[in-house]
Amino acid sequence: MSNVIVLPQTNQLKGLYTIIRDRNTKRSDFIFYADRIIRLLVEEGLNQLPVEPAPIETPTGSTFSGVKFQGKICGVSIMRAGESMEQGLRECCRSVRIGKILIQRDEETAQPKLFYDKLPADIDNRYVFLLDPMLATGGSAAMAVDVLKERGVPEERILFLNLLAAPEGIKLFTEKFPQVKIITGAIDDCLDEKKYISPGLGDFGDRYYCI
Ligand code: PRP
Ligand code: URA
Incomplete structure:
Protein backbone atom coordinates (compact mmCIF):
# COMPACT_ATOMS: atom_id res chain seq x y z
CA MET A 1 0.00 0.00 0.00
CA SER A 2 3.04 2.31 -0.19
CA ASN A 3 1.55 4.03 -3.25
CA VAL A 4 -1.72 4.77 -1.44
CA ILE A 5 -1.49 8.11 0.34
CA VAL A 6 -4.33 9.08 2.68
CA LEU A 7 -4.57 12.71 3.83
CA PRO A 8 -3.82 13.16 7.54
CA GLN A 9 -7.10 12.50 9.40
CA THR A 10 -7.16 15.80 11.27
CA ASN A 11 -10.23 17.08 13.09
CA GLN A 12 -10.61 19.69 10.38
CA LEU A 13 -10.68 17.05 7.63
CA LYS A 14 -13.14 14.90 9.59
CA GLY A 15 -15.38 17.94 9.93
CA LEU A 16 -15.26 18.63 6.18
CA TYR A 17 -16.18 15.02 5.41
CA THR A 18 -19.00 15.09 7.94
CA ILE A 19 -20.57 17.96 6.01
CA ILE A 20 -20.24 16.47 2.53
CA ARG A 21 -21.41 13.02 3.67
CA ASP A 22 -24.55 14.43 5.30
CA ARG A 23 -27.63 13.80 3.13
CA ASN A 24 -29.15 17.05 4.44
CA THR A 25 -26.29 19.24 3.23
CA LYS A 26 -27.50 21.63 0.56
CA ARG A 27 -25.74 21.86 -2.79
CA SER A 28 -23.98 25.19 -2.19
CA ASP A 29 -22.41 23.84 1.01
CA PHE A 30 -21.57 20.54 -0.65
CA ILE A 31 -19.67 22.41 -3.37
CA PHE A 32 -17.90 24.73 -0.93
CA TYR A 33 -16.67 21.97 1.41
CA ALA A 34 -15.86 19.46 -1.36
CA ASP A 35 -13.76 22.23 -2.97
CA ARG A 36 -11.84 22.64 0.26
CA ILE A 37 -11.00 18.93 0.34
CA ILE A 38 -10.05 19.01 -3.34
CA ARG A 39 -7.57 21.78 -2.60
CA LEU A 40 -5.95 19.63 0.10
CA LEU A 41 -5.70 16.69 -2.32
CA VAL A 42 -4.05 18.85 -4.97
CA GLU A 43 -1.56 20.20 -2.43
CA GLU A 44 -0.71 16.64 -1.38
CA GLY A 45 -0.30 15.65 -5.03
CA LEU A 46 2.20 18.47 -5.46
CA ASN A 47 4.04 17.29 -2.34
CA GLN A 48 4.64 13.98 -4.12
CA LEU A 49 6.41 15.43 -7.17
CA PRO A 50 10.20 15.18 -7.40
CA VAL A 51 12.30 18.32 -7.18
CA GLU A 52 15.82 19.27 -8.18
CA PRO A 53 18.26 21.75 -6.65
CA ALA A 54 17.64 25.42 -7.52
CA PRO A 55 20.05 27.67 -5.61
CA ILE A 56 18.98 31.32 -5.52
CA GLU A 57 20.33 34.57 -4.12
CA THR A 58 18.18 36.37 -1.53
CA PRO A 59 17.91 40.18 -1.14
CA THR A 60 20.49 39.97 1.67
CA GLY A 61 23.06 38.68 -0.80
CA SER A 62 23.05 35.19 0.71
CA THR A 63 22.67 32.00 -1.26
CA PHE A 64 19.72 29.78 -0.45
CA SER A 65 19.73 26.11 -1.49
CA GLY A 66 16.24 26.07 -3.00
CA VAL A 67 14.43 23.47 -5.08
CA LYS A 68 12.12 23.48 -8.09
CA PHE A 69 9.86 20.89 -9.65
CA GLN A 70 11.72 18.53 -11.97
CA GLY A 71 9.05 18.03 -14.59
CA LYS A 72 5.90 19.50 -16.09
CA ILE A 73 2.42 18.50 -15.02
CA CYS A 74 -1.06 18.38 -16.47
CA GLY A 75 -4.50 17.44 -15.18
CA VAL A 76 -6.87 14.89 -16.72
CA SER A 77 -10.44 14.87 -15.44
CA ILE A 78 -12.82 11.94 -15.77
CA MET A 79 -16.10 13.58 -16.80
CA ARG A 80 -18.45 14.53 -15.36
CA ALA A 81 -17.61 14.46 -11.65
CA GLY A 82 -13.85 14.82 -12.18
CA GLU A 83 -14.36 18.25 -13.71
CA SER A 84 -15.23 19.52 -10.23
CA MET A 85 -11.54 19.08 -9.34
CA GLU A 86 -10.14 21.18 -12.18
CA GLN A 87 -10.53 24.53 -10.42
CA GLY A 88 -8.63 23.31 -7.35
CA LEU A 89 -5.77 22.29 -9.61
CA ARG A 90 -5.86 25.63 -11.45
CA GLU A 91 -5.72 27.52 -8.16
CA CYS A 92 -2.39 25.84 -7.37
CA CYS A 93 -0.88 25.56 -10.86
CA ARG A 94 -1.43 28.66 -12.96
CA SER A 95 -2.51 27.95 -16.58
CA VAL A 96 -2.08 24.20 -16.11
CA ARG A 97 -3.02 22.13 -19.17
CA ILE A 98 -6.10 19.99 -18.65
CA GLY A 99 -7.26 17.00 -20.68
CA LYS A 100 -10.63 15.28 -20.50
CA ILE A 101 -11.78 11.69 -20.62
CA LEU A 102 -15.50 11.00 -20.71
CA ILE A 103 -16.21 7.70 -18.99
CA GLN A 104 -19.65 6.85 -17.62
CA ARG A 105 -20.57 3.97 -15.36
CA ASP A 106 -23.59 1.99 -16.52
CA GLU A 107 -26.24 2.54 -13.83
CA GLU A 108 -27.39 -1.10 -13.96
CA THR A 109 -24.13 -3.02 -14.27
CA ALA A 110 -21.63 -0.44 -12.86
CA GLN A 111 -19.42 -1.25 -15.87
CA VAL A 147 -5.97 5.45 -22.07
CA LEU A 148 -3.06 7.38 -20.50
CA LYS A 149 -0.71 4.43 -20.86
CA GLU A 150 -1.71 4.02 -24.52
CA ARG A 151 -0.62 7.67 -24.98
CA GLY A 152 2.79 6.84 -23.53
CA VAL A 153 2.39 8.08 -19.94
CA PRO A 154 4.35 5.72 -17.66
CA GLU A 155 2.50 4.52 -14.55
CA GLU A 156 4.99 6.15 -12.21
CA ARG A 157 4.04 9.57 -13.59
CA ILE A 158 0.34 9.18 -12.84
CA LEU A 159 -1.14 10.45 -9.56
CA PHE A 160 -4.82 9.62 -9.08
CA LEU A 161 -6.56 12.14 -6.79
CA ASN A 162 -9.92 11.21 -5.29
CA LEU A 163 -12.03 12.22 -2.28
CA LEU A 164 -13.39 8.82 -1.35
CA ALA A 165 -12.10 5.32 -2.06
CA ALA A 166 -13.55 1.86 -1.47
CA PRO A 167 -11.21 -1.00 -0.50
CA GLU A 168 -12.42 -2.92 -3.59
CA GLY A 169 -11.30 -0.12 -5.91
CA ILE A 170 -7.96 0.31 -4.17
CA LYS A 171 -7.29 -3.43 -4.45
CA LEU A 172 -8.09 -3.54 -8.16
CA PHE A 173 -6.06 -0.45 -8.81
CA THR A 174 -2.95 -1.33 -6.84
CA GLU A 175 -2.85 -4.83 -8.34
CA LYS A 176 -3.30 -3.60 -11.91
CA PHE A 177 -1.16 -0.46 -11.67
CA PRO A 178 1.33 -0.89 -8.80
CA GLN A 179 3.29 2.21 -9.80
CA VAL A 180 0.35 4.65 -9.90
CA LYS A 181 0.06 6.80 -6.77
CA ILE A 182 -3.43 7.05 -5.26
CA ILE A 183 -4.01 10.16 -3.16
CA THR A 184 -7.28 10.03 -1.27
CA GLY A 185 -8.98 11.80 1.61
CA ALA A 186 -10.78 8.78 3.07
CA ILE A 187 -11.04 5.02 2.62
CA ASP A 188 -14.55 3.76 3.35
CA ASP A 189 -15.82 0.35 4.49
CA CYS A 190 -17.10 -1.35 1.33
CA LEU A 191 -19.36 -1.12 -1.71
CA ASP A 192 -23.09 -1.63 -1.31
CA GLU A 193 -25.27 -3.83 -3.55
CA LYS A 194 -25.52 -1.00 -6.12
CA LYS A 195 -21.71 -0.62 -6.13
CA TYR A 196 -21.93 2.69 -4.31
CA ILE A 197 -19.33 3.48 -1.68
CA SER A 198 -20.56 2.86 1.88
CA PRO A 199 -21.01 4.81 4.10
CA GLY A 200 -20.05 7.10 1.21
CA LEU A 201 -21.70 10.36 0.22
CA GLY A 202 -24.05 9.27 -2.57
CA ASP A 203 -23.64 10.31 -6.18
CA PHE A 204 -20.93 12.95 -6.18
CA GLY A 205 -21.70 14.28 -9.68
CA ASP A 206 -25.40 14.71 -8.90
CA ARG A 207 -24.71 16.42 -5.58
CA TYR A 208 -22.08 18.79 -7.05
CA TYR A 209 -23.86 19.64 -10.30
CA CYS A 210 -27.57 18.85 -10.05
CA ILE A 211 -29.41 18.31 -6.79
C1 PRP B 1 -18.80 8.07 -10.91
C2 PRP B 1 -17.50 8.63 -10.38
C3 PRP B 1 -16.46 7.75 -11.03
C4 PRP B 1 -17.16 6.42 -11.07
C5 PRP B 1 -16.64 5.58 -9.93
O1 PRP B 1 -19.03 8.57 -12.19
O2 PRP B 1 -17.31 9.99 -10.66
O3 PRP B 1 -16.12 8.16 -12.34
O4 PRP B 1 -18.55 6.67 -10.91
O5 PRP B 1 -17.13 4.30 -10.00
P1 PRP B 1 -16.23 3.04 -10.35
O6 PRP B 1 -14.98 3.15 -9.55
O7 PRP B 1 -17.10 1.88 -9.92
O8 PRP B 1 -15.98 3.02 -11.83
P2 PRP B 1 -20.36 8.27 -13.04
O9 PRP B 1 -20.05 7.25 -14.10
O10 PRP B 1 -21.50 7.97 -12.12
O11 PRP B 1 -20.59 9.60 -13.83
P3 PRP B 1 -20.68 11.13 -13.36
O12 PRP B 1 -19.27 11.58 -13.22
O13 PRP B 1 -21.37 11.76 -14.50
O14 PRP B 1 -21.45 11.21 -12.08
N1 URA C 1 -20.05 7.14 -8.03
C1 URA C 1 -20.49 8.00 -7.08
O1 URA C 1 -20.75 9.18 -7.36
N2 URA C 1 -20.66 7.53 -5.83
C2 URA C 1 -20.38 6.25 -5.49
O2 URA C 1 -20.54 5.90 -4.31
C3 URA C 1 -19.93 5.38 -6.48
C4 URA C 1 -19.76 5.85 -7.75
Whole structure:
Protein backbone atom coordinates (compact mmCIF):
# COMPACT_ATOMS: atom_id res chain seq x y z
CA MET A 1 0.00 0.00 0.00
CA SER A 2 3.04 2.31 -0.19
CA ASN A 3 1.55 4.03 -3.25
CA VAL A 4 -1.72 4.77 -1.44
CA ILE A 5 -1.49 8.11 0.34
CA VAL A 6 -4.33 9.08 2.68
CA LEU A 7 -4.57 12.71 3.83
CA PRO A 8 -3.82 13.16 7.54
CA GLN A 9 -7.10 12.50 9.40
CA THR A 10 -7.16 15.80 11.27
CA ASN A 11 -10.23 17.08 13.09
CA GLN A 12 -10.61 19.69 10.38
CA LEU A 13 -10.68 17.05 7.63
CA LYS A 14 -13.14 14.90 9.59
CA GLY A 15 -15.38 17.94 9.93
CA LEU A 16 -15.26 18.63 6.18
CA TYR A 17 -16.18 15.02 5.41
CA THR A 18 -19.00 15.09 7.94
CA ILE A 19 -20.57 17.96 6.01
CA ILE A 20 -20.24 16.47 2.53
CA ARG A 21 -21.41 13.02 3.67
CA ASP A 22 -24.55 14.43 5.30
CA ARG A 23 -27.63 13.80 3.13
CA ASN A 24 -29.15 17.05 4.44
CA THR A 25 -26.29 19.24 3.23
CA LYS A 26 -27.50 21.63 0.56
CA ARG A 27 -25.74 21.86 -2.79
CA SER A 28 -23.98 25.19 -2.19
CA ASP A 29 -22.41 23.84 1.01
CA PHE A 30 -21.57 20.54 -0.65
CA ILE A 31 -19.67 22.41 -3.37
CA PHE A 32 -17.90 24.73 -0.93
CA TYR A 33 -16.67 21.97 1.41
CA ALA A 34 -15.86 19.46 -1.36
CA ASP A 35 -13.76 22.23 -2.97
CA ARG A 36 -11.84 22.64 0.26
CA ILE A 37 -11.00 18.93 0.34
CA ILE A 38 -10.05 19.01 -3.34
CA ARG A 39 -7.57 21.78 -2.60
CA LEU A 40 -5.95 19.63 0.10
CA LEU A 41 -5.70 16.69 -2.32
CA VAL A 42 -4.05 18.85 -4.97
CA GLU A 43 -1.56 20.20 -2.43
CA GLU A 44 -0.71 16.64 -1.38
CA GLY A 45 -0.30 15.65 -5.03
CA LEU A 46 2.20 18.47 -5.46
CA ASN A 47 4.04 17.29 -2.34
CA GLN A 48 4.64 13.98 -4.12
CA LEU A 49 6.41 15.43 -7.17
CA PRO A 50 10.20 15.18 -7.40
CA VAL A 51 12.30 18.32 -7.18
CA GLU A 52 15.82 19.27 -8.18
CA PRO A 53 18.26 21.75 -6.65
CA ALA A 54 17.64 25.42 -7.52
CA PRO A 55 20.05 27.67 -5.61
CA ILE A 56 18.98 31.32 -5.52
CA GLU A 57 20.33 34.57 -4.12
CA THR A 58 18.18 36.37 -1.53
CA PRO A 59 17.91 40.18 -1.14
CA THR A 60 20.49 39.97 1.67
CA GLY A 61 23.06 38.68 -0.80
CA SER A 62 23.05 35.19 0.71
CA THR A 63 22.67 32.00 -1.26
CA PHE A 64 19.72 29.78 -0.45
CA SER A 65 19.73 26.11 -1.49
CA GLY A 66 16.24 26.07 -3.00
CA VAL A 67 14.43 23.47 -5.08
CA LYS A 68 12.12 23.48 -8.09
CA PHE A 69 9.86 20.89 -9.65
CA GLN A 70 11.72 18.53 -11.97
CA GLY A 71 9.05 18.03 -14.59
CA LYS A 72 5.90 19.50 -16.09
CA ILE A 73 2.42 18.50 -15.02
CA CYS A 74 -1.06 18.38 -16.47
CA GLY A 75 -4.50 17.44 -15.18
CA VAL A 76 -6.87 14.89 -16.72
CA SER A 77 -10.44 14.87 -15.44
CA ILE A 78 -12.82 11.94 -15.77
CA MET A 79 -16.10 13.58 -16.80
CA ARG A 80 -18.45 14.53 -15.36
CA ALA A 81 -17.61 14.46 -11.65
CA GLY A 82 -13.85 14.82 -12.18
CA GLU A 83 -14.36 18.25 -13.71
CA SER A 84 -15.23 19.52 -10.23
CA MET A 85 -11.54 19.08 -9.34
CA GLU A 86 -10.14 21.18 -12.18
CA GLN A 87 -10.53 24.53 -10.42
CA GLY A 88 -8.63 23.31 -7.35
CA LEU A 89 -5.77 22.29 -9.61
CA ARG A 90 -5.86 25.63 -11.45
CA GLU A 91 -5.72 27.52 -8.16
CA CYS A 92 -2.39 25.84 -7.37
CA CYS A 93 -0.88 25.56 -10.86
CA ARG A 94 -1.43 28.66 -12.96
CA SER A 95 -2.51 27.95 -16.58
CA VAL A 96 -2.08 24.20 -16.11
CA ARG A 97 -3.02 22.13 -19.17
CA ILE A 98 -6.10 19.99 -18.65
CA GLY A 99 -7.26 17.00 -20.68
CA LYS A 100 -10.63 15.28 -20.50
CA ILE A 101 -11.78 11.69 -20.62
CA LEU A 102 -15.50 11.00 -20.71
CA ILE A 103 -16.21 7.70 -18.99
CA GLN A 104 -19.65 6.85 -17.62
CA ARG A 105 -20.57 3.97 -15.36
CA ASP A 106 -23.59 1.99 -16.52
CA GLU A 107 -26.24 2.54 -13.83
CA GLU A 108 -27.39 -1.10 -13.96
CA THR A 109 -24.13 -3.02 -14.27
CA ALA A 110 -21.63 -0.44 -12.86
CA GLN A 111 -19.42 -1.25 -15.87
CA PRO A 112 -17.54 1.79 -17.26
CA LYS A 113 -17.88 2.91 -20.87
CA LEU A 114 -15.41 5.16 -22.65
CA PHE A 115 -16.99 7.82 -24.90
CA TYR A 116 -14.34 10.45 -25.59
CA ASP A 117 -10.89 11.72 -24.77
CA LYS A 118 -8.96 14.87 -25.55
CA LEU A 119 -5.49 15.04 -24.04
CA PRO A 120 -2.48 17.41 -24.27
CA ALA A 121 -0.29 16.36 -27.21
CA ASP A 122 2.84 16.15 -25.05
CA ILE A 123 1.16 14.26 -22.21
CA ASP A 124 3.82 11.53 -22.38
CA ASN A 125 6.33 14.13 -21.11
CA ARG A 126 4.27 15.22 -18.13
CA TYR A 127 3.23 14.13 -14.67
CA VAL A 128 -0.52 13.53 -14.85
CA PHE A 129 -2.93 14.40 -12.05
CA LEU A 130 -5.87 12.12 -12.81
CA LEU A 131 -8.99 13.70 -11.27
CA ASP A 132 -12.11 11.83 -10.17
CA PRO A 133 -13.72 12.25 -6.74
CA MET A 134 -14.92 8.64 -6.39
CA LEU A 135 -12.95 5.37 -6.55
CA ALA A 136 -15.66 2.70 -6.16
CA THR A 137 -15.08 -0.54 -8.13
CA GLY A 138 -12.10 1.15 -9.77
CA GLY A 139 -13.40 0.34 -13.26
CA SER A 140 -13.67 3.94 -14.49
CA ALA A 141 -10.27 5.07 -13.23
CA ALA A 142 -8.61 1.90 -14.51
CA MET A 143 -10.06 2.56 -17.95
CA ALA A 144 -8.69 6.11 -17.79
CA VAL A 145 -5.22 4.86 -16.82
CA ASP A 146 -5.32 2.45 -19.79
CA VAL A 147 -5.97 5.45 -22.07
CA LEU A 148 -3.06 7.38 -20.50
CA LYS A 149 -0.71 4.43 -20.86
CA GLU A 150 -1.71 4.02 -24.52
CA ARG A 151 -0.62 7.67 -24.98
CA GLY A 152 2.79 6.84 -23.53
CA VAL A 153 2.39 8.08 -19.94
CA PRO A 154 4.35 5.72 -17.66
CA GLU A 155 2.50 4.52 -14.55
CA GLU A 156 4.99 6.15 -12.21
CA ARG A 157 4.04 9.57 -13.59
CA ILE A 158 0.34 9.18 -12.84
CA LEU A 159 -1.14 10.45 -9.56
CA PHE A 160 -4.82 9.62 -9.08
CA LEU A 161 -6.56 12.14 -6.79
CA ASN A 162 -9.92 11.21 -5.29
CA LEU A 163 -12.03 12.22 -2.28
CA LEU A 164 -13.39 8.82 -1.35
CA ALA A 165 -12.10 5.32 -2.06
CA ALA A 166 -13.55 1.86 -1.47
CA PRO A 167 -11.21 -1.00 -0.50
CA GLU A 168 -12.42 -2.92 -3.59
CA GLY A 169 -11.30 -0.12 -5.91
CA ILE A 170 -7.96 0.31 -4.17
CA LYS A 171 -7.29 -3.43 -4.45
CA LEU A 172 -8.09 -3.54 -8.16
CA PHE A 173 -6.06 -0.45 -8.81
CA THR A 174 -2.95 -1.33 -6.84
CA GLU A 175 -2.85 -4.83 -8.34
CA LYS A 176 -3.30 -3.60 -11.91
CA PHE A 177 -1.16 -0.46 -11.67
CA PRO A 178 1.33 -0.89 -8.80
CA GLN A 179 3.29 2.21 -9.80
CA VAL A 180 0.35 4.65 -9.90
CA LYS A 181 0.06 6.80 -6.77
CA ILE A 182 -3.43 7.05 -5.26
CA ILE A 183 -4.01 10.16 -3.16
CA THR A 184 -7.28 10.03 -1.27
CA GLY A 185 -8.98 11.80 1.61
CA ALA A 186 -10.78 8.78 3.07
CA ILE A 187 -11.04 5.02 2.62
CA ASP A 188 -14.55 3.76 3.35
CA ASP A 189 -15.82 0.35 4.49
CA CYS A 190 -17.10 -1.35 1.33
CA LEU A 191 -19.36 -1.12 -1.71
CA ASP A 192 -23.09 -1.63 -1.31
CA GLU A 193 -25.27 -3.83 -3.55
CA LYS A 194 -25.52 -1.00 -6.12
CA LYS A 195 -21.71 -0.62 -6.13
CA TYR A 196 -21.93 2.69 -4.31
CA ILE A 197 -19.33 3.48 -1.68
CA SER A 198 -20.56 2.86 1.88
CA PRO A 199 -21.01 4.81 4.10
CA GLY A 200 -20.05 7.10 1.21
CA LEU A 201 -21.70 10.36 0.22
CA GLY A 202 -24.05 9.27 -2.57
CA ASP A 203 -23.64 10.31 -6.18
CA PHE A 204 -20.93 12.95 -6.18
CA GLY A 205 -21.70 14.28 -9.68
CA ASP A 206 -25.40 14.71 -8.90
CA ARG A 207 -24.71 16.42 -5.58
CA TYR A 208 -22.08 18.79 -7.05
CA TYR A 209 -23.86 19.64 -10.30
CA CYS A 210 -27.57 18.85 -10.05
CA ILE A 211 -29.41 18.31 -6.79
C1 PRP B 1 -18.80 8.07 -10.91
C2 PRP B 1 -17.50 8.63 -10.38
C3 PRP B 1 -16.46 7.75 -11.03
C4 PRP B 1 -17.16 6.42 -11.07
C5 PRP B 1 -16.64 5.58 -9.93
O1 PRP B 1 -19.03 8.57 -12.19
O2 PRP B 1 -17.31 9.99 -10.66
O3 PRP B 1 -16.12 8.16 -12.34
O4 PRP B 1 -18.55 6.67 -10.91
O5 PRP B 1 -17.13 4.30 -10.00
P1 PRP B 1 -16.23 3.04 -10.35
O6 PRP B 1 -14.98 3.15 -9.55
O7 PRP B 1 -17.10 1.88 -9.92
O8 PRP B 1 -15.98 3.02 -11.83
P2 PRP B 1 -20.36 8.27 -13.04
O9 PRP B 1 -20.05 7.25 -14.10
O10 PRP B 1 -21.50 7.97 -12.12
O11 PRP B 1 -20.59 9.60 -13.83
P3 PRP B 1 -20.68 11.13 -13.36
O12 PRP B 1 -19.27 11.58 -13.22
O13 PRP B 1 -21.37 11.76 -14.50
O14 PRP B 1 -21.45 11.21 -12.08
N1 URA C 1 -20.05 7.14 -8.03
C1 URA C 1 -20.49 8.00 -7.08
O1 URA C 1 -20.75 9.18 -7.36
N2 URA C 1 -20.66 7.53 -5.83
C2 URA C 1 -20.38 6.25 -5.49
O2 URA C 1 -20.54 5.90 -4.31
C3 URA C 1 -19.93 5.38 -6.48
C4 URA C 1 -19.76 5.85 -7.75
